[in-house]
C-alpha cells in the first residue's frame with residue numbers, strides 16, 4: 001500500500017535533498033518541496049527530484065492577484081506537480097483562476113491557517129473567531145472555488161471533512177509522541193491526524209533531522 005506520508009524536504013541544497021530522499025524513498029508516498037528548496041534550485045531542482053519517481057508536492061503557497069497566480073501556475077506546468085498550494089486568503093477569484101490554470105493531473109489545495117499559528121496570532125492579525133471558525137470559513141471558500149482540498153492542522157481536519165467529505169486534506173505540523181514541536185503550534189500525532197480524516201501527512205524534521213531518516217519514517221509509518 002502506498003504511504004500517506006509526504007516527506008518535507010526543507011533544504012536549499014540539492015545534494016542534501018537527494019541524499020534524504022535516497023534514504024527514505026521506500027517509506028514515503030511522495031516528496032514535498034517548498035519555498036526554501038525552490039528558491040535555491042528552481043525548475044532544475046524539481047526536475048532532478050522527479051527522477052526518484054515519487055509524486056511531487058510543490059508547496060509554493062502562492063498568494064497574489066488572480067492574474068499573477070494563474071500565470072505562475074501556468075509557468076509550473078512542465079514540472080507536472082501532483083499537488084500545488086495557494087493561500088486561501090488570496091480569495092475566491094484567485095483560487096478559481098489557479099485551478100483553471102493548473103494541469104489536469106495537479107491537485108490545487110488551499111492553505112487555510114498555518115500550523116505555526118495559534119489563537120494569539122489570529123488576534124494579532126485581526127482575524128475574528130477561533131482556528132476552527134477560520135479553517136471552516138476558508139475550507140468552504142476553497143470548496144466553492146473548485147479546488148481539490150485544503151491544508152489545515154490535525155486539530156481541525158475532522159471538522160473540515162464534515163463540511164467537505166470528498167475533499168483532499170493535507171495535514172502538516174504532525175509530531176510523533178515526544179518529538180520536538182519546533183515552531184509548530186497546533187501539532188497532533190500522525191495517528192491522530194489520520195484518524196481525524198487526513199488524506200496525506202506532511203512530515204519534515206521528525207524524519208529529515210533524525211540520525212537515521214529511513215528508520216524514523218518507518219517508525220512513523222508503523223503507527224498508522
Ligand SMILES: O=C(O)c1cc(=O)[nH]c(=O)n1[C@@H]1O[C@H](COP(=O)(O)O)[C@@H](O)[C@H]1O
Pocket residue numbers: 008009010034059085111113114115116151152172173174182184202203204205206
Ligand atoms: O503547506 C504546508 O505544507 C504547510 C502548511 C502549514 O500550515 N504548516 C506547515 O508546516 N507546512 C509545511 O509543512 C512542513 C512541516 O515541516 P516540519 O515541521 O519539519 O514537519 C514545512 O515544509 C512547512 O512549510
